[in-house]
Amino acid sequence: DIVLTQSPATLSLSPGESATLSCRASQSVSSSLAWYQQRPGQPPRLLIYDASNRAAGIPARFSGSGSGTDFSLTISSLEPEDSAIYYCQQRKSWPPWTFGQGTTVELK
Amino acid sequence: QVQMVESGGSVVQPGGSQRLSCAASGFPFSRVTMHWVRQAPGKGLDWVAAISRDGDRKFYARSVEGRFTISRDNSDYSLFLQMNGLRPDDTAIYYCVKEILGTGYLDFWGQGALVTVSS
Numbered sequence: 001d002i003v004l005t006q007s008p009a010t011l012s013l014s015p016g017e018s019a020t021l022s023c024r025a026s027q028s029v030s031s032s033l034a035w036y037q038q039r040p041g042q043p044p045r046l047l048i049y050d051a052s053n054r055a056a057g058i059p060a061r062f063s064g065s066g067s068g069t070d071f072s073l074t075i076s077s078l079e080p081e082d083s084a085i086y087y088c089q090q091r092k093s094w095p096p097w098t099f100g101q102g103t104t105v106e107l108k
Numbered sequence: 109q110v111q112m113v114e115s116g117g118s119v120v121q122p123g124g125s126q127r128l129s130c131a132a133s134g135f136p137f138s139r140v141t142m143h144w145v146r147q148a149p150g151k152g153l154d155w156v157a158a159i160s161r162d163g164d165r166k167f168y169a170r171s172v173e174g175r176f177t178i179s180r181d182n183s184d185y186s187l188f189l190q191m192n193g194l195r196p197d198d199t200a201i202y203y204c205v206k207e208i209l210g211t212g213y214l215d216f217w218g219q220g221a222l223v224t225v226s227s
Contacts (some may be wrong), residue, residue: 032212034213036153036214038153043217043218043219043220044153046213046214046215049208049211049213050213055215085152087152087153087215089153094167095147095155095167095168095184096155096169096170097143097155097158098121099152099153099154100152100153101152102153
């Protein structure tokens, strides 16, 4: 199974700052990686697929990059509603479809 | 609009059974692979099972293989998860999730059904 490791566990930033979240795969997943946002009490929401493509309705301040084993999600100019847990997920080798353990973004 | 509504969540004793249902609407249900993904309290996302659009292919996480069965009724836009031999570590919110056609990415999630396994 492909293991996805996210870092850091928690980011604490102020509104207007930028956040960079990392996801590292145990083996290459090419560009077959997605990012999800989960706000408290809500189901996850797809943000990014194929490493860098924004899903429908996702603001341009969310961007993804990377390929192979190293990926990043960048949130520029953080807004209060960006407080959430962010998960990466791979679809290169399945089953199982696997998720990272999540990164919590807290706004001060 | 796309909607998935799960039902069937409850408190179940260890070793017991429970069936979850998901009513889907707003998209061509019979054309997409569907998944169940769970989330234990305060924990991350854990993929459970998937079923192909025609129901012929089914995939399971090792932790549930042999105990859980995924199925679907395309005529009724419904997805199911039959859970047998439940254990306390199966306690979680179970989400019904739609896959973007043929991609393995999960674009719409229901609100989830809470299953608690406890004596």
